[in-house]
Amino acid sequence: MRVLGVDPGLTRCGVGVVDVAPNRTARLVHVEVLRSPADQALELRLLSIGRGLIRLLDEYRPDAFAIEQVFAQQNVPSVMGVAQISGIALHQAAERGLPVGLHTPSEVKAAVTGYGNADKRQVTTMVTRLLGLTEAPKPADAADAIAIAVCHAWRQGPARAAGSGPATPAQRAWAQAEAAAKRR
Amino acid sequence: MRVLGVDPGLTRCGVGVVDVAPNRTARLVHVEVLRSPADQALELRLLSIGRGLIRLLDEYRPDAFAIEQVFAQQNVPSVMGVAQISGIALHQAAERGLPVGLHTPSEVKAAVTGYGNADKRQVTTMVTRLLGLTEAPKPADAADAIAIAVCHAWRQGPARAAGSGPATPAQRAWAQAEAAAKRR
Numbered sequence: 001m002r003v004l005g006v007d008p009g010l011t012r013c014g015v016g017v018v019d020v021a022p023n024r025t026a027r028l029v030h031v032e033v034l035r036s037p038a039d040q041a042l043e044l045r046l047l048s049i050g051r052g053l054i055r056l057l058d059e060y061r062p063d064a065f066a067i068e069q070v071f072a073q074q075n076v077p078s079v080m081g082v083a084q085i086s087g088i089a090l091h092q093a094a095e096r097g098l099p100v101g102l103h104t105p106s107e108v109k110a111a112v113t114g115y116g117n118a119d120k121r122q123v124t125t126m127v128t129r130l131l132g133l134t135e136a137p138k139p140a141d142a143a144d145a146i147a148i149a150v151c152h153a154w155r156q157g158p159a160r161a162a163g164s165g166p167a168t169p170a171q172r173a174w175a176q177a178e179a180a181a182k183r184r
Numbered sequence: 185m186r187v188l189g190v191d192p193g194l195t196r197c198g199v200g201v202v203d204v205a206p207n208r209t210a211r212l213v214h215v216e217v218l219r220s221p222a223d224q225a226l227e228l229r230l231l232s233i234g235r236g237l238i239r240l241l242d243e244y245r246p247d248a249f250a251i252e253q254v255f256a257q258q259n260v261p262s263v264m265g266v267a268q269i270s271g272i273a274l275h276q277a278a279e280r281g282l283p284v285g286l287h288t289p290s291e292v293k294a295a296v297t298g299y300g301n302a303d304k305r306q307v308t309t310m311v312t313r314l315l316g317l318t319e320a321p322k323p324a325d326a327a328d329a330i331a332i333a334v335c336h337a338w339r340q341g342p343a344r345a346a347g348s349g350p351a352t353p354a355q356r357a358w359a360q361a362e363a364a365a366k367r368r
Binding site (some may be wrong): 050079090091103 | 208226229230234255267268286
């Protein structure tokens with residue numbers, strides 16, 4: 001399953017594309033951080049990030065779309081821009097008929113590191129290990145987007161559907177590797 | 185100048201199209217409230233409202249686009265949906281190269297009623313009078329969308345550019361009619 005994950009933002013919008021096998025192994029296909037200058041008019045910023053998202057959806061043709069869920073309670077100045085970008089991204093995903101997953105930051109962190117309060121550095125470290133990357137994705141928005149995509153695939157995957165952890169030998173092997181990576 | 189105004193929302197999204205002459209007289213071209221069911225998945229709701237906005241932009245081909253500005257401080261459950269719809273609308277307006285105006289609720293109320301704290305009923309009443317409608321637009325979201333479009337045209341118009349109120353006889357006549365309508 002190919003998942004395109006988005007860490008929405010107006011200044012930096014992370015987009016990660018991963019291919020995840022039924023045994024939960026994940027391969028990084030593409031990662032990119034879309035940016036728009038803070039001194040530009042809002043509609044032009046939304047246009048430039050929106051065009052980037054459309055380009056990546058059309059280029060990588062994912063089977064599923066995942067994005068971080070935003071809440072009004074996150075009362076920071078950037079939250080409106082985050083919501084506006086997420087609106088554009090969700091609209092484009094739905095226009096393409098993609099199944100959509102909304103995941104909270106805690107769910108994403110728990111999926112890749114094992115605990116929901118992990119910091120950005122821990123998420124980046126685990127993403128780097130789980131995907132066997134030679135160097136850490138930068139900036140943090142890139143790693144977050146990949147983590148969202150991986151989280152989505154794992155929460156949808158057969159291991160989860162079975163309801164009781166990894167079932168096949170390959171799934172068990174992956175779960176062990178994952179556990180070992182987390183201990184490192 | 186033809187302005188398409190949007191009162192963004194996920195459950196009800198008002199769209200008003202008005203033609204405003206240089207003498208500030210406004211004519212209603214179209215008003216519509218796009219809706220999406222609250223029990224539908226978020227991405228499908230965004231898709232259906234987004235498609236409605238695209239249809240109206242393409243059908244009425246406005247010269248300018250205006251929308252209510254949203255703030256994170258409006259800490260109500262619907263604010264994220266409002267921001268997501270506004271992101272989609274602004275993206276589509278920018279994609280069409282339209283000049284964009286963001287107006288606060290106070291600015292819109294002040295433009296059409298004369299005071300920034302007017303309630304919804306007062307806005308509806310003034311919109312009905314200013315556009316010479318035989319009945320009030322319903323629901324309030326419809327009147328709000330028209331008010332946003334009128335507000336935008338008036339704030340952009342020659343009267344405002346001149347910096348010192350209505351300049352031509354027609355503008356003065358309109359200003360008098362407007363003032364009379366407000367007194368009624």
